[in-house]
Amino acid sequence: AQSVTQPDIHITVSEGASLELRCNYSYGATPYLFWYVQSPGQGLQLLLKYFSGDTLVQGIKGFEAEFKRSQSSFNLRKPSVHWSDAAEYFCAVDDTDKLIFGTGTRLQVFP
Amino acid sequence: GAGVSQSPSNKVTEKGKDVELRCDPISGHTALYWYRQSLGQGLEFLIYFQGNSAPDKSGLPSDRFSAERTGGSVSTLTIQRTQQEDSAVYLCASSLVGRGEQFFGPGTRLTVL
Numbered sequence: 232a233q234s235v236t237q238p239d240i241h242i243t244v245s246e247g248a249s250l251e252l253r254c255n256y257s258y259g260a261t262p263y264l265f266w267y268v269q270s271p272g273q274g275l276q277l278l279l280k281y282f283s284g285d286t287l288v289q290g291i292k293g294f295e296a297e298f299k300r301s302q303s304s305f306n307l308r309k310p311s312v313h314w315s316d317a318a319e320y321f322c323a324v325d326d327t328d329k330l331i332f333g334t335g336t337r338l339q340v341f342p
Numbered sequence: 343g344a345g346v347s348q349s350p351s352n353k354v355t356e357k358g359k360d361v362e363l364r365c366d367p368i369s370g371h372t373a374l375y376w377y378r379q380s381l382g383q384g385l386e387f388l389i390y391f392q393g394n395s396a397p398d399k400s401g402l403p404s405d406r407f408s409a410e411r412t413g414g415s416v417s418t419l420t421i422q423r424t425q426q427e428d429s430a431v432y433l434c435a436s437s438l439v440g441r442g443e444q445f446f447g448p449g450t451r452l453t454v455l
Binding site for chain 2: 265267273274275276277280321323327328329330331332333334335
């Protein structure tokens with residue numbers, strides 16, 4: 232079965248520090264991959280997506296992610312975190328039109 | 343333009359009652375999805391409508407759950423004889439076409455007492 236693993240449940244970083252959130256997927260074909268962010272009490276907002284082509288994709292709010300087929304990974308990165316980035320982040324893979332989500336990583340940012 | 347809207351934003355009900363949750367997708371989007379977000383299970387797919395095709399109901403947890411989409415637009419998720427384990431946030435999403443970017447609504451928080 233298709234699956235997504237986010238090994239880090241909770242990450243804490245200082246404002247201005249770099250960030251990398253890990254995501255590994257299990258999918259038989261070429262995956263469509265997504266990162267979503269959910270702020271407290273809010274719905275899910277798409278940060279970026281990978282369908283094909285360049286393996287380094289740029290998203291909103293200064294985020295980027297790199298697709299590595301050999302490692303079955305799609306890690307999310309940001310060079311300098313802002314306090315407003317504190318939220319929960321979900322990686323997802325498209326499985327025949329429906330999204331399979333990871334369990335999420337909660338990001339806490341200290342000033 | 344307007345995003346995906348859901349109503350009510352919060353619903354408290356008693357065990358055994360039926361509830362209906364509504365989703366208004368983005369105008370022109372042919373695909374509509376329901377997901378459930380709960381502490382124990384994370385984000386789970388429930389059901390998917392694409393145009394006039396038969397819906398993909400593979401994620402519905404029991405026959406107490408059903409959904410319909412009228413006129414290719416508004417969708418209603420119905421939970422019959424609610425149980426405490428149905429307490430969760432129910433999220434609706436729509437996309438222009440299948441396998442496209444999904445836009446999510448703010449969700450309906452359901453609490454079953």
